[in-house]
Amino acid sequence: MKTGQSLYDEHLDRYMKTVALMKTDRTPVMINGDSFCAKHMGVKLSDFVSNLQLSCDTIFNSVSQLGDVDGCASNYANPLMFSFGLLSHVKLPGKELPDNQLWQVVEAENLNIEDYDTILSKGWNNFLQDFLENRLKLDFNGLKATLDFAPKAAKKFENAGYIAPTSAFMGNVTEHISFGRSLSKFIRDLYKMPDKVEAVLNVIQEEEIAQLKQQLEEVKKNKKQPPIMLGGSCRGASEFFTPKLWERFIWKYMKEATDVAIEAGFKVMFHVDSNWTRDLEYFTAFPKGSCIFESDGITDKEKFLKLLGGRMCFKGDVPAQMLVLATPDEVYNYCTKLIKDFDGTGLILSSGCTIPFNAKVENVKAMVSAATGK
Structure with a gap:
């Protein structure tokens, strides 16, 4: 029987070779x-x-019953962490919601026009701390406890052989303002005061790039973690914007952060929800084997294969509705076709974004089985 360490090394080797578009013994599954x-x-x-420990144990116990999984993206849960990046309140089950209702990010106009001037005069991090503490009323002690718990949770999974798909993170800075202002108000701002919005985003980008560089240096000290930065955008696809606005307010910042990570010796995983089909050609700007395109099932895979197949790794993209509504055979057949379409190279099999709360266990097992052959 393999030890946790030998499994971890095996899974990490398979994963990193797949990212580099090399042939492996089988498709990794996350x-x-x-x-x-x-x-x-x-x-x-x-x-x-x-309960952080309960969430960690629950995810661990679930994953261990799904088959020969290479790794998992989450090893504990605290939905309030969304507030940091999205500048929004989060409703929780057992508090604002019934016990078994999924947590919800509440999009509202939490940022106002005057906040743009405050960010420009005081800086992003100075503004952010005051905003989170005094306007969103976040419990900083609880958030600190989450950050302190994270290494313990990661170690539990690592000891059992499960890898984490990424080890560093920088989201698209536009998401802060897009969610904090609300999408409709943000898009209005892009037309009414584009120069001011761009100036604000430049301030945020400069501070977060500096933090990213420090983060990457820290990660380099741990040779066991995959040198991969999680980036991308949950609603940064150009289907939300005109092409000129998208290039100016989304892609520019996304590309700069990606270039910084690649120059530091990291790969980059783009977690890109929504439809990025008409944006795919922009991703050819990055070196072959340097990035992973993590799709939620909406971006056209055929177009991806045509433009980026053999150039960029693909992660996904078993659709949420399939994991909920399909039969295990349908899921298995979808996954085996996906593996065949990629010719066994450059594919990390996974759900399209997060597995839904009400997904069928047998369907998730079918996805794993398609990759492992077990």
Whole structure:
């Protein structure tokens, strides 16, 4: 029987070779799930989100029953962490919501026009701390406890042989303002005061790039972690913007952060929700084998293969609705076709974004089985 260390080394080797577009013994398969794991293990969501250790144990126990999984994206759950990046309140099960209702990000106009001037005069991080503490009323002690717990959770999974798909993170800076202002108000700002919005984003980008460089240096000290930065955007696809606005307010910042990570010796995983089909050609700007395109099932895979196949790794993209509504045979057949389409190279099999809360366990197992042959 293989040890946790030997499994970890095997999974990491398979994963990194796949990212580099090299042939491997089989397609790696990743679990991206949190609420699904709670339902799988019979744990109430209200308990799951209020106890870090319970959420870690629940995800671990669920993943260990799904088959020969290479790794997983989540090893604990605290939905309040969304507030940091999205500048929004989060409703929680057991508090604002019923015990088994999924947590919800509440999009509202939390940022106002005057905040743009404050960011320009005081800087992003100075503004952010005051905003989170005094306007969103976040519990900083609870958030600190989450950050302190993260290494312990990661070690539990690592000891069992599961890899984490990324080791560093920088989201697209536009998301802060897009969510904080609300999408409709943000897009209005792009037309009414584009220069001011760009100036604000430049301030945020400069500070977050500096933090990213420090983060990458810290990660380099741990040789066991995959040198991969998680980036991308949950609603930065150009389907939300005109092409000129997209290039100016989305792609420019996304590309700069990616270039910084690549120059530091990291690969970059783009977590890109929504439809990026008409944007795919922009991704040819990055060196072959340097990035991973993580799709949620909406971007056209045929177009991806035509433009980026053999050049960029693809992660995904078993659709959420399939994991909920299809039969295990349908899921298995979809996954085996996906593996065949990529000719066994440059594909990390996974769900399209997060596995839904109400996904069928047998369907998730079918996805894993398609990759492992077990």
